[in-house]
Amino acid sequence: MMNFEFVVDGQTCLLSVEKLAKGWQINIAGEKVVVDDWWVSEQEISLIIDGRSYVVAVVPQEESYLCWVQGEIWSISKPQQDAEFGRVEQDSSLEDKLKIKAPMPGKVIKLNVQEGDPVRENQTLAVVEAMKMENEIKSTVAGLVKKVLIKVGDLVENDKVLIELGIED
Missing domain, CATH: 2.40.50.100 (RNA polymerase II/Efflux pump adaptor protein, barrel-sandwich hybrid domain)
Structure with a gap:
């Protein structure tokens, strides 16, 4: 399992991602979502969740990313105390x-x-x-x-x- 910490519109979020036999399970703010399939291009991510397709447009900024999903725009950045997207292995041997x-x-x-x-x-x-x-x-x-x-x-x-x-x- 991989754990990430980042800031979305000023709020710190924890996200965990786990590989399944088919797809990925993502846990964010206590909600679990299974991503059936995905692909990545230069500035887009396409996800299939519960049979529905979502396209995330990603635009790099100086110290953050603007993400557009279904008409909503979010600013995603690195946490202030840690200037890196951190990969945290909490439950690992x-x-x-x-x-x-x-x-x-x-x-x-x-x-x-x-x-x-x-x-x-x-x-x-x-x-x-x-x-x-x-x-x-x-x-x-x-x-x-x-x-x-x-x-x-x-x-x-x-x-x-x-x-x-x-x-x-």
């Missing part, structure tokens, strides 16, 4: 935390570490781009980079292990 995975399909545009490098918790290890939105891939624990399974330019699928960490002795 240590073994899971040592495997850094792609939170979404995209292209690796930056790799900040190599095997053997020490890393601190929440350090940016790589950057994956999807729909011109950059998603920083962060370490979940302090330790050492054990394996780097990607290189700049690679296309990655959601949930693919990108980097494996090890705990320092």
Whole structure:
């Protein structure tokens, strides 16, 4: 399960996303929604929820995104206290935390570490781009980079292990 925190029109929101056998389950503000299918283009996301199609137009701004859905416009930004969209692994075992995975399909545009490098918790290890939105891939624990399974330019699928960490002795 992946957890995200962001601000929508001034309100902090927590969102969790879980991969199902077919589709995704999204939990936002206690409401669960199953997304049957989706596709992403340069500035649009198309979702099929309960057999209905929704198109989300996304326009990047300087420090936020404007999202248009069914005639409504929302401003989505990063939390003030954390200038990054944070991927939080709350219910993960240590073994899971040592495997850094792609939170979404995209292209690796930056790799900040190599095997053997020490890393601190929440350090940016790589950057994956999807729909011109950059998603920083962060370490979940302090330790050492054990394996780097990607290189700049690679296309990655959601949930693919990108980097494996090890705990320092």
